[in-house]
Amino acid sequence: MPISVVIGSQWGDEGKGKIVDLLSENVDIVARYQGGANAGHTICWGDETFVLHLVPSGIFQKDVTCVIGNGVVIDPVAVMEEIRMIKDLGYDVEGRLLISHNAHMIMPYHKKVEEARERWRDAGAIGTTGRGIGPAYVDKFARTGVRVVDLLDRDVLRRKMELALEEKNSILKNVYGADELDVDAMIEEYVEFDKQIDPYITDTTQYLCNALKEGQRVLAEGAQGSLLDVDFGTYPFVTSSHPTVGGCCTGLGVPPMEIDRVIGIVKAYCTRVGNGPFPTELDNAAGDELRAAGHEFGATTGRPRRCGWLDLVALRYTSMINGFTELAITKLDVLSNLTEIKVCTAYELDGRRTQRFPSDLHTLERAVPVYETLPGWNRDISGITSYEQLPAEARDYLDFISHFLEVPSIIVSSGPKREETILRSHTA
Ligand code: IMP
Numbered sequence: 001m002p003i004s005v006v007i008g009s010q011w012g013d014e015g016k017g018k019i020v021d022l023l024s025e026n027v028d029i030v031a032r033y034q035g036g037a038n039a040g041h042t043i044c045w046g047d048e049t050f051v052l053h054l055v056p057s058g059i060f061q062k063d064v065t066c067v068i069g070n071g072v073v074i075d076p077v078a079v080m081e082e083i084r085m086i087k088d089l090g091y092d093v094e095g096r097l098l099i100s101h102n103a104h105m106i107m108p109y110h111k112k113v114e115e116a117r118e119r120w121r122d123a124g125a126i127g128t129t130g131r132g133i134g135p136a137y138v139d140k141f142a143r144t145g146v147r148v149v150d151l152l153d154r155d156v157l158r159r160k161m162e163l164a165l166e167e168k169n170s171i172l173k174n175v176y177g178a179d180e181l182d183v184d185a186m187i188e189e190y191v192e193f194d195k196q197i198d199p200y201i202t203d204t205t206q207y208l209c210n211a212l213k214e215g216q217r218v219l220a221e222g223a224q225g226s227l228l229d230v231d232f233g234t235y236p237f238v239t240s241s242h243p244t245v246g247g248c249c250t251g252l253g254v255p256p257m258e259i260d261r262v263i264g265i266v267k268a269y270c271t272r273v274g275n276g277p278f279p280t281e282l283d284n285a286a287g288d289e290l291r292a293a294g295h296e297f298g299a300t301t302g303r304p305r306r307c308g309w310l311d312l313v314a315l316r317y318t319s320m321i322n323g324f325t326e327l328a329i330t331k332l333d334v335l336s337n338l339t340e341i342k343v344c345t346a347y348e349l350d351g352r353r354t355q356r357f358p359s360d361l362h363t364l365e366r367a368v369p370v371y372e373t374l375p376g377w378n379r380d381i382s383g384i385t386s387y388e389q390l391p392a393e394a395r396d397y398l399d400f401i402s403h404f405l406e407v408p409s410i411i412v413s414s415g416p417k418r419e420e421t422i423l424r425s426h427t428a
Pocket residue numbers: 011012013038039040126127128129130131132133134223224225228237238239240273274275
């Protein structure tokens with residue numbers, strides 16, 4: 001059972017990039033299974049910071065092979081740019097990055113339609129990243145998508161794109177009153193991608209299943225967070241894929257019984273970008289302070305993230321869905337300056353107290369958080385590398401989380417750099 005899955009337990013931006021980079025020291029393969037260039041996975045080494053959007057965060061470990069699975073939607077422009085950036089840093093990519101031939105592609109019309117639809121939704125806009133993710137998944141499930149394999153045959157590609165553009169241009173013009181797109185220019189651009197992307201394309205499912213048979217260890221890297229899952233998140237303010245554990249099987253083509261670890265990444269407080277309910281949001285000076293201390297600005301869009309206290313009701317729900325076997329708690333150092341820390345342990349709903357995460361939006365919007373107040377440690381813990389060196393209040397905070405969720409925390413992050421990490425278990 002050699003697959004470990006790393007999953008965001010909140011609304012994304014939990015710090016998965018650093019943890020995947022760290023864990024990939026002990027694996028052979030790192031694989032992305034869903035989402036696209038809406039993700040921004042940040043990795044810091046020494047004084048350098050890299051942000052990856054599509055390529056798995058294991059690419060900086062020279063002996064690791066990285067896979068972009070069939071469940072990911074691929075923007076060929078973004079992936080080629082990222083490959084160039086990684087090569088310029090001195091890393092081999094060819095032979096180490098494999099892209100599924102079955103993955104769907106993000107086309108320029110997906111971004112156009114998304115932009116027009118968000119404008120049209122007005123106050124009901126989702127607040128998407130604008131990367132064309134939703135419309136690309138819509139086409140996948142409407143069976144009108146263009147897959148990476150289609151790049152191999154110019155005629156097939158032309159036919160599919162012409163058909164798609166006929167429909168999209170009509171929607172852009174007649175529904176949204178937006179400009180139409182030029183078919184020929186787009187086809188010329190995409191035909192060029194065939195040559196560039198060809199060395200990376202393969203049947204990644206076959207590759208992964210062979211690797212598993214040979215006993216290789218795989219780390220599956222989730223993007224976004226469980227509360228943005230299209231089925232289990234705060235619908236409709238979600239992304240259009242499955243960041244949760246099931247997405248790993250369908251997005252890579254691997255059997256569920258191969259998964260032995262499900263590592264939930266929990267930020268020590270909570271953030272959200274885009275619109276939608278967020279019960280523990282601090283829409284005040286305290287929230288501004290968290291944002292400044294945690295540098296909470298989107299890695300993909302640069303948008304300021306909404307900040308708030310840790311929500312254990314939501315976390316217990318995402319832990320239940322995913323079956324977290326372990327937790328990695330990130331950005332603990334950001335809470336350093338606080339004299340007290342609040343943690344949401346229940347919601348008040350229509351005069352009744354509940355620990356159940358509501359499944360519908362309107363109920364969640366009415367939920368009033370019930371807090372427990374824990375003492376802060378009120379001193380800088382940045383860079384601490386052992387649990388014993390942490391102030392007693394910080395240890396109590398970690399233990400409170402693990403106890404409430406009934407899941408042990410195996411990694412604690414005390415700063416953005418790789419070395420600013422506490423490993424609490426030899427298996428980490
Ligand atoms: P989309 O994935 O671009 O369609 O955006 C849908 C929602 O998911 C929006 O609220 C985005 O801000 C949010 N979202 C998408 N990707 C990420 C991410 O990597 N981190 C945090 N939020 C994200």
